[in-house]
Amino acid sequence: MKKLSFIMVAVFFMISASLASASTLEEVQKRDVLQCGVSTGLPGFSNPDEKGNWTGLDVDACRAVAAAVLHDANKVKFVPLTAKERFTALQSGEIDILSRNTTWTLTRDTSLGLNFTHTDYYDGQGFMVSKKLGVKSAKELDGAAICIQSGTTTELNLADYFKQNKMKYQAVVFDTSDQTVKGFEAGRCDVLTSDQSQLYGLRIKLAKPEDAVVLPEIISKEPLGPVVRQGDDGWFNIVKWTIFAMIDAEEMGVTSKNVDEMKKSTDPNIRRLLGLEGIKGKGMNLSDDWAYQIIKQVGNYGEVFERNVGQGSPLKIKRGLNALWNKGGIQYAPPIR
Amino acid sequence: MSVHTPHPDLPPPSTSVGIIGWARKNLFSSPLNSILTLGALYLVVRFLPPVINWAILDANWAGSTRDACTDGGACWVFVKVRLTQFMFGFYPPDQYWRVILAFGLLGVLIAWLLIEKTPKKSWVAAFTILVYPIIAFVLFYGGLGLPVVETNKWGGLMLTLILATIGMFFALPFGIILALGRRSSMPIPRALSVVFIELWRGVPLITVLFMSSVMLPLFMPEDLRIDKLVRALVGISLFQSAYMAEVIRGGLQALPKGQSEAADALGLSYWQAMFLVILPQALKTVIPGIVNTFIELFKDTTLVLIIGLMDLLSIVQSAFADPKWLGFSVEGYVFAGLVYWIFCFSMSRYSQHLERKLHTGHKR
Numbered sequence: 001m002k003k004l005s006f007i008m009v010a011v012f013f014m015i016s017a018s019l020a021s022a023s024t025l026e027e028v029q030k031r032d033v034l035q036c037g038v039s040t041g042l043p044g045f046s047n048p049d050e051k052g053n054w055t056g057l058d059v060d061a062c063r064a065v066a067a068a069v070l071h072d073a074n075k076v077k078f079v080p081l082t083a084k085e086r087f088t089a090l091q092s093g094e095i096d097i098l099s100r101n102t103t104w105t106l107t108r109d110t111s112l113g114l115n116f117t118h119t120d121y122y123d124g125q126g127f128m129v130s131k132k133l134g135v136k137s138a139k140e141l142d143g144a145a146i147c148i149q150s151g152t153t154t155e156l157n158l159a160d161y162f163k164q165n166k167m168k169y170q171a172v173v174f175d176t177s178d179q180t181v182k183g184f185e186a187g188r189c190d191v192l193t194s195d196q197s198q199l200y201g202l203r204i205k206l207a208k209p210e211d212a213v214v215l216p217e218i219i220s221k222e223p224l225g226p227v228v229r230q231g232d233d234g235w236f237n238i239v240k241w242t243i244f245a246m247i248d249a250e251e252m253g254v255t256s257k258n259v260d261e262m263k264k265s266t267d268p269n270i271r272r273l274l275g276l277e278g279i280k281g282k283g284m285n286l287s288d289d290w291a292y293q294i295i296k297q298v299g300n301y302g303e304v305f306e307r308n309v310g311q312g313s314p315l316k317i318k319r320g321l322n323a324l325w326n327k328g329g330i331q332y333a334p335p336i337r
Numbered sequence: 338m339s340v341h342t343p344h345p346d347l348p349p350p351s352t353s354v355g356i357i358g359w360a361r362k363n364l365f366s367s368p369l370n371s372i373l374t375l376g377a378l379y380l381v382v383r384f385l386p387p388v389i390n391w392a393i394l395d396a397n398w399a400g401s402t403r404d405a406c407t408d409g410g411a412c413w414v415f416v417k418v419r420l421t422q423f424m425f426g427f428y429p430p431d432q433y434w435r436v437i438l439a440f441g442l443l444g445v446l447i448a449w450l451l452i453e454k455t456p457k458k459s460w461v462a463a464f465t466i467l468v469y470p471i472i473a474f475v476l477f478y479g480g481l482g483l484p485v486v487e488t489n490k491w492g493g494l495m496l497t498l499i500l501a502t503i504g505m506f507f508a509l510p511f512g513i514i515l516a517l518g519r520r521s522s523m524p525i526p527r528a529l530s531v532v533f534i535e536l537w538r539g540v541p542l543i544t545v546l547f548m549s550s551v552m553l554p555l556f557m558p559e560d561l562r563i564d565k566l567v568r569a570l571v572g573i574s575l576f577q578s579a580y581m582a583e584v585i586r587g588g589l590q591a592l593p594k595g596q597s598e599a600a601d602a603l604g605l606s607y608w609q610a611m612f613l614v615i616l617p618q619a620l621k622t623v624i625p626g627i628v629n630t631f632i633e634l635f636k637d638t639t640l641v642l643i644i645g646l647m648d649l650l651s652i653v654q655s656a657f658a659d660p661k662w663l664g665f666s667v668e669g670y671v672f673a674g675l676v677y678w679i680f681c682f683s684m685s686r687y688s689q690h691l692e693r694k695l696h697t698g699h700k701r
Contacts, residue, residue: 047655088552309660315660
């Protein structure tokens, strides 16, 4: 028995050693294409458009990494993954990055051999109510009938929230999110609950979207962000700093449109961001203009957000928690220097 | 003397001919049938007009954006703008001709083999089995001067047809071998066949696909990566050949023992007896079963959506997620359903035609 477990440990170490030996950066550069795992379809996060190009916030995270590493945001091979196979695809090396609305939790971060890089979307469970109820806050929902999709953590969060606030509710449970919307529309419940990013998508599916509002409260923490394999710190840094660079660019007001003019800027922060002075790309083994390429080809964080899920998209999700730290949100990136 | 002229035959009572007669005979022949007829009529009147209104009369056909859908009926614009994607997946548009050519060639070859009285059938059959797969691979994947299109760009109906065709292509010969192996008197082939068939029939296809997509990559060495599509195809082919084997074994068992005894008496070898006497008869009896398995396989290919392959159904579903086109899932599903129905129904009609053509002596 002892021998067996020893062999298993040895095999495990051999596997992890072989994983660590090949640097993902070198592999990606040799292949000249980035392999990115995305969702098979989630409005605003990853979905194919009419021409078959993948678009969305999760998709743009990968395109940004490709811009930094390969100087071409289009050199990405998107691998649509279901929720069940996503971690294996990353562990087995089928993809280099997993950018698939994956919630950062202790279990996933510590026991799957994965590393979460940075949160590029702070999600959380919210409520949608019909306007005629006149409800302004989730605290006023005592006694409400709530439409919910069965078998999700949403159910658990809801029960916890109402218990904490000593309120009562009546759950109306459905199997799929489409049925949940139909139930809400038919008046079987006053409230619909789901992750907030999805509520806005569900709202568009209503016959009269303007009759429903999404309440501002969030009752659970669902930080979503790109994930990489554990054991390749260089690659981990690249993905992490790609997201940071996009957030820093927004903070400094550098956009895809003005990035070329900004090169003439005298602000040392901007000059360091665009690789004109400072450490540039050395620490990550990237070219000096890595951040310039990201901003030029994909945009800063604000642009990406507004284009895919915000005011520039049909979803019209407000920035909320995803606003910059100095504008009422919690998106904060370490300085580039 | 007057000659007796028989009175001309009276016409049958008006209630037994024409529309009324037909209705009395077929719709109102007993109180129970009358009730069923009226009930069915009520359902048709109640539900058909709204469906027709939705699908045709009030439907929106013109335009290319969501705003074009204002009439309250079905928004076929959604299907229209995505049609090429539903057909070809992410295949580059300037390379569509390759897919069309590959399927067109297959269509011509199959038609050649199916239509009676075309010359040189055996040559065409050999070409289809030995040469065509290579041509199809080059056309779909690339090589020989054609740019490579990786399998993650394959999708839509094209992928569904590829999965189904390759599945059928392998399932039939493997199925025959397994069925013969299971009925063999040699212990080792028999044991292997039984184990293979029972193992693959004992697990659901969804498990096989899941295994191929999730577990297999973890067991393989780091630098060996087998394409996800290939893994799924191998899974589907092995799974379906086990089912096919059992269908064919049914046909083999239906043949009287005298047939093989007669073949032996003529001095035919085992393979001669099989290919000249036993299999032609056995396969003929199980045509409905074989086609049934093919139809099942065609529809089962939709299960690949759980491993993220973008077949017709799953590409339609991913189109639902486009923020610009949220809320048109019914149209998408109706379209996908229609496409599947057309293919399955044609297969079923062809099998009926084949049965009629080959029914030479068993007809009751």
